[in-house]
Amino acid sequence: MAASCYCKKSYVHAFFHVTLTLLLLVTPHAASLEFNYQQVGYTVNDFNFSGDVKAQEGILQLTIPKPDSYGRVVYNKLLHLWDKTSGKVADFTTQFYFTINAGNETNPGDGITFFLADPKFPDSEIDGSGIGLASRTQLRTKNYAKDYPFVAVEFDTMANDWDPKYDHVGIDVNAINTTHTTEWYTSMDERGYDAEITFESASNRLSATFTGYKNNSKFEQTLFAVVNLSDILPEWVEFGFSSATGYTYEEHTLSSWSFNSSLEIEQDKGGSKRGLVIGLSFGLGVGVLIALLGVAFLVRWMLRTRGIEDVSLFDHAMDNDFEKVSVPKKFSHEELARATNNFATENKIGQGGFGAVYRGFIRELNTYVAIKKVSRGSRQGVKEYMSEVKIFGQLRHKNLVQLFGWCHQHEDLLLIYEFMENGSLDSYLFKGKGLLTWKVRYNIARGLASALLYLHEEWEECVLHRDIKSSNVMLDSNFNTKLGDFGLARLMDHGTESKTTGLAGTIGYLPPEATTRGKASRESDVFSFGVVALEIACGRKAIESNMKEEEIYLVDWVWKLHGMGDVLKASDPSLYGHFDEKEMEILVKVGLWCTHTDYLLRPTMRQAVQVLSFEVAVPTLTPRVPFFATLWTLSLLLLQITNLSLHSPPQLLNSVLPELHICILTKFHIYFYCLFFCMCHILSLAFQYFLVNLFSSYNFKLKTRFANS
DSSP, rough: HHHHEEEEEEEEHHHHHHHHHHHHTTTTTEEEEEESSGGGGOGGGGGEEEEOOOOEEEEEEEEEESSSSSEEEEEOOEOOOOOOOOBBBBBEEEEEEEEOTTTSSSSSSOOOEEEOOOTOOOOSOOOOOTTTTOOOOHHHHHTHHHHOEEEEEEEEEOTTTTSOOSOOOEEESSSSSSOOOOEEOOOOOSSOOEEEEETTTTTEEEEEEEEEEETEEEEEEEEEEEEHHHHHSSSSSEEEEEEESSOOOOEEEEEEEEEEEEEOOOTTTTTOHHHHHOOOOHHHHHHHHHHHHHHHHHHHHHHHHHHHHHHHHHHHHHHHHTTSSSSEEEEEHHHHHHTTTTTGGGGGEETTTTTTEEEEEEEETTEEEEEEEEESSSSSHHHHHHHHHTTTTGGOOOOOOEEEEEETTTEEEEEEEOOTTBBBHHHHHHOSOOOOOOHHHHHHOOOOOOHHHHIIIIISSEEOOOOOOOGEEETTTTTEEOOOOOOEEEEEEOOOEEEEEESSSSSTTTTTGGGTEEETEEHHHHHHHHHHHHHHHHOOOOOOOSSSSGGGGGGHHHHHHHHHTTGGGHHHGGGGGOOHHHHHHHHHHHHHHOOSSGGGGGGOHHHHHHEEEEEEOOOOOOOOOOOOHHHHHHHHHHHHHHHHHHHSSSSGGGTHHHHHHHHSSSSSHHHHHHHHHHHHHHHHHHHHHHHHHHHHHHHHHHHHHHHHH
């Protein structure tokens, strides 16, 4: 919709990069190292492992929950910590998210550390008290600390003889007994911890900021010490994490890790005149290029002025549209940029199909928020933005994520939500962020059912969510359910049975009738809820391509077990039988009831809530009408590919491709569907090219028409 602005934006980017290149010619050389891994388990090639480290569903399991386990993760590039010539020392900041889960152990140990060390730093011998850094025997070896120096921040859960008699965080320098400690308030369950470690070379201040749990609430703690790293460590160091267990044990995992360092090094002042001549010549050439780009940009800007005015008019039209309904407040772009440090990479906490999500702090609200930056580049993205504000902004329920406000300025569409400290349900069920106990899982299922009952029956209009899935179920600091992402939501009267819409939702959560009825209904949402309920109980995704053929589709597999009278066999193996069998049976049967192939035989959300609350008994489930899951899923995939091709950025097509290979049975199918997809993609590109040119001439007319749709 803002096609007229993209040409301007591309010129601005080109101007910026060329100018930056010119500036780099005259500034000191900076030896920096920077990375940001939101899911470290998917980037194993960037790390060196030793011990029992294992990548699993996007996370790194550092130790095995058994006695005498050891693990170490080291980044595969060395850090230039200080410069021998100038004596300058690097500043650095690292942030990471980790879990320490004791499970049923009453006396767990030993902990996890972030460390910097000599590149020749040897593996630790088996000794839990050393937390994977070094054993007591190694540290007693003559000249060990001199030959293999290290500095570490330890998160220690085992009180050894030299330790304080409580869980603590400490700063270690060539030893594991330290006086720089503070008490750490741990939960020792599936809840994780955020940590940030910084070093300021000007003051030699090494500080750690980390979260703990007090009175079952998450809060922030700090610790610092003055450490002259250049006196202790060599010029180049390795860095990473270590962990260990001793005769007592616990589970240690690492989910995300970012790092940023900066070391300014003076350029050689004795450089030759030839270098100066080359630099000046290059600079002159760049200057001419900038001038040409400037002229081109000016001409383009004059041609596009009308288009920019149209964007402003469209924003004004949206303002008027939003003001007609009771919606949250409008924030200024400057306030949101300030809250996120100008949408800095380190504050990015997620990436969705139509935009990125950032963490920020709003002073006026005195709280952290999640800010979703929706792309104007697709019609569907803008449509989702308007739907979120006009529908979601009016809803109020304890199990819905609260929308605090909105903003559309500077070519950005921004949505401001309450911040969910524990992220999404799928990160726990499928990505190893932590283990959810059965009590927590059952409460999550009940909370989700309560939210849908409110949407379907208790608000002034019936709200169809149309995209219920585990990644849209958020968890607050106490693991309460918060349903979010109402970008695909639609309103309809309570007396209406269904609403005709385009195909919407996610493969695996869409009901069989989606390909034939082409309508959104309460029953469609009920089906999606049933799939999520089964995921909660079984701990696996709706579609698992790496399973046995008869177990690929979760719903079909559980229905088969139900027919055999053995639904408890579907329970999540990671629970190790620690669940209420009656509740497990109820949740599985409600999931099956909701996913019946005949939508007329599915329950209402009120009936589902009553059964989950043990107010009424589960009815006898009638057998499902047989259908071919492969053909059903393939039909949905082809429809979704076509829909994405016409309405979404091309990269979103990749979101459905991983499922496509599940459905292919013969070589004929492979050839046919590859040809079909190529045709769809070519049509998509042609259609997008047509839209861009059309927008350039009739931008405002299209936008106004779309705003009213």
